[in-house]
Amino acid sequence: MRKLGMNLLLWGNAIDENLFPVLEQIKELGYDGVEVPIFDTNPDYWKVWRNKLDELGLARIAVTICGSDFHQISADPAMRKATLERNKQAIDCAEVLGAKLLNGPYHSALGVFSGKPATAEEWNWAVDNLRELAEYAQLKDIVLGLEYLNRFESYLVSCADELFRLVEDINHPACKIMFDTFHANIEEKNLGDAIRLLSKHLVHVQVSENDRSTVGKGNVNWPQIFEALNQVQYQGWLSVEAFSPKLAVANIWRPMFDSETQLMTDSLAFLKDKA
Template sequence: MKLGFNMLLWTPHVTAAHEPILKALKKTGYDGVEIPMFEGTPDHYARVGEMCDRIGLERTVVSVIGPGGKNPLSPDKAQQKAAVDYAKWVIDCSSALGAPIIGGPMHSEHGFFSGAPATAAERKRGLSFHRRAGDYAAKKNVRLSLEALNRFESYFITTMKGLAEYLDEVDHPAIKGMYDTFHSNIEEKDPVAAVKDIKRHMIHVHISENDRGTPGKGHVPWAQTYKALRAAKYDGWLTIEAFGSSMPALAAATRVWREFFPNPEEVYKLGYKNMKQGWAGAK
């Protein structure tokens, strides 16, 4: 088991200026960090990877398909091509970073709604997108770990059962799935039991409290969640994802209108203890 922390708590774009934060996470005991990927070049991320290597931190990536004419579900051929090009850019940057897993909702445009449930035609376009992206990712030794989002952020994939069935249909070794405690808390009838639905595809886990604050200070059933993950024989990353209001653009995108914790130190220190002790106690 590896313990990670998502850098979105501080920034959407990690640079050398964030080295003190990375060192603090390493000192706390984290095995790695999750690097947000929304801008930049492979050369930039290669330098970030070198910085993390010096500190002793492994890497994963989180990215989304934002607005700007690159929705893979769109009937517009230009948008479909732009989506594939974007996925290739994320994969190239992740490879340069030394990150073998790309987590996040890389299946549809984040925050876009058609006003209706997903159609068979949209699903067909999604499958085509992921098979093409998967072929490219495989060549770079990278895997995409798709994330189901809650209904207020996406209409395409919102549950673990729905995600698992979609991945069954994609049927590509480089396209897998992830479990996220925040979204599952909203969408699942039984968030803990939903681990079983995704376990055959699960290669990544986001640890996030029900309010996006400090893990262990909300109502996510952590003891039962860790027990379910261990029962599923999961042995990958547990990566904390928490958001604050320090960056207005990111706060708006994640609907953060108030503070959920007194300071970042509480989140990564108590969050680490929550994961370390919770996992050990789930045997």
């Protein structure tokens, strides 16, 4: 059976020791591990997290994003350099945490747009900087799992075809792909075809409903997804990524589920039946 994980952004973006009781509940419910968002890029910050996760026997994957202050494809070379260094620090944090994957859309800044498609120059900046980042990750025995977002959140890559081409152009063994069903549900004609395309580089799957609530309770075509995952013999994690009004950046203004416990319990039951 594939490992089943839980993303901690369900409780908002305050990733601190107040979440340790949540980690205990996640373990008690039967999840194998957690996705830990790396916002604080001081490696020392994550030592206590590693100890707690080790104590609970929870596996962990690191995830990170870049806001407007860190745009990897900015026309400003100083910002591109600062972003590369910031993402290297996120790798250092993942290493301290004990994670072997650093996932997310850090190829560019969340919510930053130029008003037009990515230019060839922007594309080449991404390729060069992410290849250097992959070189650094490989030294730390960490793999990058790049994620595409939907068109309303990012413009460098917003579908499977584009992300596949980016990773092919980067052409580094430590640079791979993660797949998020929420974004794919918006952008893809066929979810199964997207998975089959990405399977060459696929290292992680986030399972997320169309409304970011309980997995299996929305309109995502789960039979199509699981058929494709089984066909390509995907053996990585299935990790629940659900959001609530606690995460303001997600723009969720009404409750989409009864409680975090209900969402985790029902999502886990759904995945255990499929995984």
